[in-house]
Amino acid sequence: MSDSFATRSTLDVNGKSYTYFSLPKLGQQFQIAHLPYSMKILLENLLRCEDGVSVAPAHIEAVARWDAAKEPDTEIAFMPARVVLQDFTGVPCVVDLAAMRDAVVKLGGDPEQINPLIPSELVIDHSVQVDSFGNAGSLDINGRIEFERNKERYGFLRWGQKAFDNFKVVPPNTGIVHQVNLENLARVVMTADQGGETLAYPDTVFGTDSHTTMINGIGVLGWGVGGIEAEAAMLGQPSSMLIPQVIGFKLSGRLPEGATATDLVLTVTQMLRAHGVVGKFVEFYGDGLQHLPLADRATIGNMAPEYGATCGIFPIDAESLTYLRLSGRSEEQIALVEAYAKAQGLWHDADSPHAQYSATLHLDMAEVKPSLAGPKRPQDRVLLQDVKQNFRDNLVPMTAVREKNGTAEARLEDEGGGTAIGNREVLPKGRAQVRIDGQDVELKDGSVVIAAITSCTNTSNPAVMLGAGLLARNAAARGLTRKPWVKTSLGPGSLVVTDYLKKAGLLDELEKIGFYVVGYGCTTCIGNSGPLPVEVSAAIAAGDLVVASVLSGNRNFEGRIHSEVKMNYLASPPLVVAYAIAGTTDIDLTSEPLGTGSDGQPVYLKDIWPSNKEIGDFIARTIGPEMFKKNYADVFKGDSRWNAIASPDGELYDWDGASTYIKNPPYFDGMSMAVGRISDVHGARVLGLFGDSITTDHISPAGNIKKDSPAGRFLQERGVLPADFNSYGSRRGNDDVMVRGTFANIRIKNLMFGGEEGGNTLYFGGASPEKMSIYDAAMKYKADGTPLVVLAGKEYGTGSSRDWAAKGTNLLGVKAVFAESFERIHRSNLVGMGVLPLQFIEGQNAATLGLDGSEVFDITGLQDGAAKVATISAKKADGHEVKFQAKVLLLTPKEVEYFRHGGLLHYVLRQLAARRAA
Structure with missing residues (x-):
């Protein structure tokens, strides 16, 4: 690792010596005292990861000279310290890693090359359903049903825990991933043995769930990413991002009697969504922090996806240490967190100077109402x-x-x-x-x-x-x-x-x-x-x-x-x-x-x-470190049900061709070491014409599978009874099920026929338009060799960070998605799966352009990814042609490179195979 700015230093805590990259030393060369807390975390990340390739001195200087008012235009590479997953998104991640092991062997590599290089922890929390309620036996009944439904998935995860290094699984009936992360997994300051010394650095995290931002409440910078991006990070690939703008949110006063943290976060969400913070960091500051318990901060950080921000972070302060102590962390770790934060200028107290922000908002918490x-x-x-x-x-x-x-x-x-x-x-x-x-x-x-x-x-x-x-x-x-x-x-x-x-x-x-x-x-x-x-x-x-x-x-x-x-x-x-x-x-x-x-x-x-006082008194006399220490003493062990599940051994997974839960995905079929080009699209048809606020729930639902849906029919054809369908989320390890569930939400409205609810579309490949399910139409178009596009309005892809919303879109044959605006994670997922995100020029949309979904589209001028704007021709049946332009949302050179490879995982796989060959 390089150290161009000579910031390598040592820190002694409790008789131990730690190596770290000093921000104050960099501050002797650049004016960085005004930087927001979150920007300092990014800056340390670059200092520590400088290699002259992904991170060069120019990248470090760009962040050190960050201009609060400047629109993002500089790309940096961010490498999280760890990855946290939940089972709905985690199972397809492990499926992909298993598939990559098969693929790297075919490309001449070694399966051991596919291994997480950073701590990666999966918490099983998404699979339990409320089948039984309202009685003392509900917990046991629901747990029994959960294991019966998910035995195959859990066996697969147990294989993964044995097969992969740096990968651990928190079994069912432990807790929700973000709460387990906050209460136990988060380190706040990480350590790693490296070259005979112990390195100390900020805990940063990518999570395969959008509410990963809950950990921001304790000063850990992290956010939700798609499973594809998380897999790349697990394999040592830094994430490409533009240096963000940071919005400061000042909190003053304290919550009044009768108002709760929920009321506070709903107020904050409304304010920030109205301001517009998509793609931006939000940082909370002000004298109100002294009245805000860590749990309330975590509640506010949790809902960053709802207000649209990448993260909603609080600094490390005395309250952070109080919570670490309450939740049973060791005194050694707490001392390290305090010493490191103070040494790096990451500590916040009443005398801390205010940072400069791209914009600021203010809320007097005394004004919050139920x-x-x-x-x-x-x-x-x-x-x-x-x-x-x-x-x-x-x-x-x-x-x-x-x-x-x-x-x-x-x-x-x-x-x-x-x-x-x-x-x-x-x-x-x-x-x-x-x-x-x-x-x-x-x-x-x-x-x-x-x-x-x-x-x-x-x-x-x-x-x-x-x-x-x-x-x-x-x-x-x-x-x-x-x-x-x-x-x-x-x-x-x-x-x-x-x-x-x-x-x-x-x-x-x-x-x-x-x-x-x-x-x-x-x-x-x-x-x-x-x-x-x-x-x-x-x-x-x-x-x-x-x-x-x-x-x-x-x-x-x-x-x-x-x-x-x-x-x-x-x-x-x-x-x-x-x-x-x-x-x-x-x-x-x-x-x-x-x-x-x-x-x-x-x-x-x-x-x-x-009253607030009564609640506070109950908190003081009922919650202590012993509860946390007891419940997390054997957090990865699991109960008798978990340990009774059989799982295969071996470096390569033995795929069961009859399984409707776990299947080797087709992403790498026929893959070679040759890299393609970003080509123009010709003769594309519209698969769906949608309005505003199409969520990842609409695109890739996690709820029930309807008996008469394409996915329901598929399962019944394979002998699965409707009572055993489970949910879409639980079957994310099987692409045959999930592609049939893409755009299958019962509430999605396709404007091609008046906004009728349900996952249907019009197929234009015959003598006259024919109404059918989106999946069936897509398969017909695929058989015809016809590429597809999707048209949508504002805030396309809001909601959970579901990589299957992008994977399913890809497998349906969609080459591009047009929208007035995209939510951050879904846009990134589309790029990672080789689907081109295109943004209408401001003031234009499908309606203003007179598009009704019957047109044939040509997308030209992409110039192998060099173009910032594409030219589109939409031809109607009567020969009338609508021409317009759209922004090409490949935002960084690295994203262009991913797209040329056909997606992020293809890029990583080729890099690993080439390294082995060399």
Whole structure:
């Protein structure tokens, strides 16, 4: 490693000597004191990784001379210290690595060349579903079903843990990846033995989940990437990025009584999304940090994808050390973190000078009010007092078709057995009567059918979790409980949460309201909400009801939470409990009673809401280091179910051709060492014409697989019963399933035929346009030798960092995607899979250009990737030609190189094979 600026230094801590690359020494040559915290982390990364090739002195100088006001135009190479994965994205990563081992052997290499070079840890947290709820046996039942469904996947991961170096797996029933990362995996300052000395450097991380940014709360720079980019990092390939702009977000004051960290982050999300921070870093500062516990900081960092930023970071300070001590880290590690941060100028206290930022925002936390977000997007914040009107405003367009068709008949067939649905009279539209647990009840538009305490965003925060428990205690004492139609669930983010709820005596109180532990994983937040009770499903269908979910999650996009639930609201855990009791969103909880108490008197939310002091007192007396040390003592060991799973041995994976879970992907079929060119595209047809805010949920859904969908038919043809379909997310290791699920979301609207919902399109390869599934049309076009394009609006690819949204797009035969704007991770994933992202010139889109999806496209002037703008010709059936230009979003020279190779993994594979040959 080079050291052009002579910054190599030593640091003595607790009698040990560490080598590090000193930012203060660089500061003697450049004015860097004004740099934001996050830019200093990038600068250290370049100093340490300088090799004269990927990182040259000019790159270091470019960051040292960073201009806050300048638009990004300089490319740098960033190498994270480690990678963290979850199982939905992690399984396809390991599948790709296994496939690369096969491919490198065919290219003359050694399978041992395909090994993670940096610590890579996978946490299994996405697979548990809420099949059972509301009883003491739910945790065990859901765990048993999880292992039955995922035995093959888990066996594959156990093979990977044995076959690959630097790769560890945290087994199921441990916690959610980002909470486990925060509570245990994060080092804050890393060490590595190198050339006989111990190197100290900042902990930085890539994660194959967009909410990796939760770790920003403790001062660790990290963000979500696609699995493709993560795999490259694991194999030692730095990530190419433009030096970012950094937005400063000043926090002052403190949260008022009745406001939670959830309300704060929803406010921050709304402000930053309105400002526009896509592709930028956000850094929090101000005197408000002294009133912000680490858990609250992590909540704000977690939702960086929702406000659109690459990261949302807080500096290392005394609160960081307090949390490290609380979570059971060693005193030796804590001393190193403090000494290193102070030596590097990375420590923050009241006297720290303010950095210079590209722009600044300010929030007085005293102004934060109780809020929810929804019913379709996390940035659409709505005050608690306005939820009732918000529901009613959004109900109108959702029921337009039903209103047009007249009164809905709620004739529900009697299914017998005492708990099933009896025959009911015809009711007005938007209502249905049903018998549940021996009670005759009426479901209406706005009924809350799912209330879930779920997601890393909130289950990591003791204040809101204990707040939920205290509210449940107060409600139960007044004789309140959940409405019988509400599916309630508690998915703690780690075993520590269960321990402190038990110690506080509040787990029993939550259970009284119906919130039993259902599993340790993401559950409802990623669509693993499980089936609704049959009576509730039938009532929704019979009344054509627009029902709601309320969850303490971070995503509420259409079709994500449950296919039968059209409105989804994000809320704090205490409000989730409150809405489970109320049973409807058609209520103003600030002025209307939740229900009637056992004394016959109305009970209002304000009557049972715990005070900030009570919550703080419970935190102080229930949470300690011993909980963390106990629960993480054998974090990689797993339980008897995990250790009973058989797994193969060997360097190369023995693929089972009959498997519908794990399959050798086709990306490297026929691959040689020859590198191609970036060619123009001719004669392309439109696979889909979409509007704004098409998410990765729309493109590559992680929810249920419909029986009559292309993926459902494929599985049934191979003998898989619908009851055993599992989910799209669990089958990400099989490209045959996933390509059929691409663009198959039930809520996606293809504007080629009026925006009708569902994954269909028009096929123009015959005598007349023919409506069919997007997958079937793509296969017909592929057989015809016809390339494809996708047209879309603003914010294309928002949401989870799903590499399958890009992989599936590639395998469908799509060569380019046109959009008004792209979300950062998905654009990068498209490039990594050899799909060209093209951006309409500002002020133009498909509608302004008169494009309806029937055209034949030519994309020219790409100049082997040298062009910044491409010329497009779209020819209509009548011969009319629409010509326009679009920006070529290959943003760095390295991305151009990846694209020439056919994708990032192809580039890495050829580099490794060439190294072996040399």
